[in-house]
Amino acid sequence: MSDVIIDDRNLKRIIAATPGMMTDITGAIAYDIEAKWKAKMGTGNAGRAYKGHVASAPGGPPAIDTGAFRNSIHTTKVGDAFEVSDGVEYGVYLEFGTVSKTKGYAPGNTRMLPRPSLQPAIDDATRDAPAIIRAIAGRTLR
Numbered sequence: 001m002s003d004v005i006i007d008d009r010n011l012k013r014i015i016a017a018t019p020g021m022m023t024d025i026t027g028a029i030a031y032d033i034e035a036k037w038k039a040k041m042g043t044g045n046a047g048r049a050y051k052g053h054v055a056s057a058p059g060g061p062p063a064i065d066t067g068a069f070r071n072s073i074h075t076t077k078v079g080d081a082f083e084v085s086d087g088v089e090y091g092v093y094l095e096f097g098t099v100s101k102t103k104g105y106a107p108g109n110t111r112m113l114p115r116p117s118l119q120p121a122i123d124d125a126t127r128d129a130p131a132i133i134r135a136i137a138g139r140t141l142r
Helices: 010-040 068-072 089-098 118-140
Strands: 044-050 051-056 074-078 081-085 109-110
Touching: 010 074, 010 081, 051 089, 068 089, 089 118
Parallel strands: none
Antiparallel strands: 044 051, 074 081
16 A cells, blocks of 8 residues: 655645735836836937937937936836836827828828837846746745
């Protein structure tokens, strides 16, 4: 006759720690996206100058003029999730570009080409997420 003994103490500890750990992980990744998004601002090449402002070159992150866009970026806990957003109306236009109102939404009708900063920040944070998860899981499960 053989006996099998299952020690479930570690499993119970992991299950008990998981809800808080998942919130910690999602929060850490959200705040990482926020920090990376803000850090992207003003790091692109200079574009054309007009009216005392030097625009960013298309394809790179936005130039900093007043700092209002960068300063408006924030992370908010919403229920069990986290939302990273900006508080300016023009953030979406910088990220995705604009089209001509008179010519409509058709290829080649852009007025301003995109100056993405959020998507590159998300891409960078995605690469860093496994290390964040390991660090929090390791700390929580000790």
